[in-house]
Amino acid sequence: MSAIYTLSISGFKSIRKVDELKLSNLNVLIGANGAGKSNFVAYFKMLSELVEGRLQVWASIQGGADRILSYGVKETSALTTSVRFGDNGYDLKLAATVDDAFTFESEMLYFNGPYYGVTRPNLGTGHAESNLKKELKQGTSKKVASYCYDAISGWQVYHFHDTSDTAxxxxxxxxxxxxxxxxxxxxxxxxxxxxxxxxxxxxxxxxxxxxxxxxxxxxxxxxxxxxxxxxxxxxxxxxxxxxxxxxxxxxxxxxxxxxxxxxxxxxQPVPPSTIIIDEPELGLHPYAITLLGALIRSASKRTQVIISTQSVPLLNEFEIEDLIVVEREQGASVFKRLNQKAFDRWLEDYTVGELWEKNVLGGRPSR
Incomplete structure (x- = not known):
C-alpha cells in the first residue's frame, strides 16, 4: 500500500509551515471552524491535479496564485511540499508568476536506496506543468517516478455534500x-x-x-x-x-x-491508495454516524484514510492516537499529534468525543 508516511507543506493557504507531519493508516482531523481542516483536504486535491498536468487550470479555478499562497504573494512567494512514501518521495517548489499563475522553481524525486543512500533525481525547473509523467516514459528514474505517481494519482478526495435536485x-x-x-x-x-x-x-x-x-x-x-x-x-x-x-x-x-x-x-473492493473525506458526518443520523465510524476503522485496515470532522459521536469511534488536532496560532494552521498515554486517566471517565467537547484535547469545538 502506497501510504503517505510524512508530509511537509509551506505556503499553502492557511498552512504557513508544517514539517514532517506523520500520517498513519487512520488520520482524523479535529478543530474549530476556520482552523484549516478544509485547506488540508484541498492540498490533496491540488497535488492530484498537479501530477496529471492540470495545475494551471486548478489554480485558475481557485482564483490564481494570490488566493492559494499563504496571505498572498506579498507575504509568500512560493509554495513548497515534500511527500514521503517510505523510501520514495516527491518534492516541489511552486513560485508565483506575474500573471498570477505558477511555475516550477524545482521538482524532484526522492529515493533512499540500500546501495547509494539518498538520491534526489531532478525533474527540471521553469516549467508550467509537472514533469512527473514524462519521467515515467523517458526518464532515468522511472521506478521512483512510477511509485510516486501511482500513489498520488491513486488517492481520492471524496465530497458528497451536494445532494440537490441537480446533483x-x-x-x-x-x-x-x-x-x-x-x-x-x-x-x-x-x-x-x-x-x-x-x-x-x-x-x-x-x-x-x-x-x-x-x-x-x-x-x-x-x-x-x-x-x-x-x-x-x-x-x-x-x-x-x-x-x-x-x-x-x-x-x-x-x-x-x-x-x-x-x-x-x-x-469498494479495490480502494484508492488514500481516501480523503471532509466532514463525512454531514446530515447523518446519530446511528448512521456510529456505523460510519466502524466503516472508517475497517477501511483503514485496507488503505490509508484521512477525514476531518466536528462530530462528537464520530470521534467516540476513534482512539486518541488517531487524532490530528488543527488550531490557528498567529493566523496560521498548526497540526498536532497527541500522546495516548497522556490522556489515559481522562479516558477512565470520558469518551474521546467528550474530551474534545470539554476542550481537553485542544482544537476547541464549535457550539
Missing part, C-alpha cells in the same frame, strides 16, 4: 463510466452496477450496510437504458421492503444518499 448522483450516467467511484459519486449507479455484476459479495455487503441505517431500504434497481445513440445509461433507482416499485433517488433523504455514497466508497 450528479441523482442523474443519469454512462454505464461504462465505472472504473472508479468519482469524487462526487456522480457515477454511483454505474459503479454499483459493475459491483453487482463483478463483485456480488461486496455489493451484498454494501446493500446490507445501507439497510442498517435506512431500515425501509431493500435494494437498488440498476437497469441500463439504451439511448438512440446506442449509449447505455443508468440511474440510481431503488426499492423498499415488500414492494417492487422503483423509487427515484430524489425520494431518498439527503442523509440517506450521502450514507450510500460513503458506504460504497469505504467498502
Amino acid at each position: 450528479g448522483v441523482k442523474r443519469l450516467c454512462a454505464v461504462h463510466d465505472n472504473e472508479f467511484l468519482r469524487m462526487d459519486a456522480s457515477n454511483l449507479a454505474a459503479f454499483l452496477y459493475r459491483l453487482q455484476q463483478e463483485s456480488p459479495e461486496v455489493y451484498s455487503q454494501i446493500r446490507k450496510t445501507v439497510r442498517l441505517a435506512v431500515p425501509f431500504f431493500d435494494d437498488f434497481v440498476l437497469k441500463p437504458v439504451t439511448l438512440p445513440t446506442e449509449e447505455q445509461q443508468i440511474r440510481l433507482l431503488w426499492k423498499q421492503h415488500d414492494s417492487d416499485y422503483a423509487f427515484w433517488p430524489s425520494q431518498l433523504s439527503d442523509g440517506s444518499i450521502r450514507f450510500i455514497c460513503l458506504v460504497t466508497a469505504l467498502l
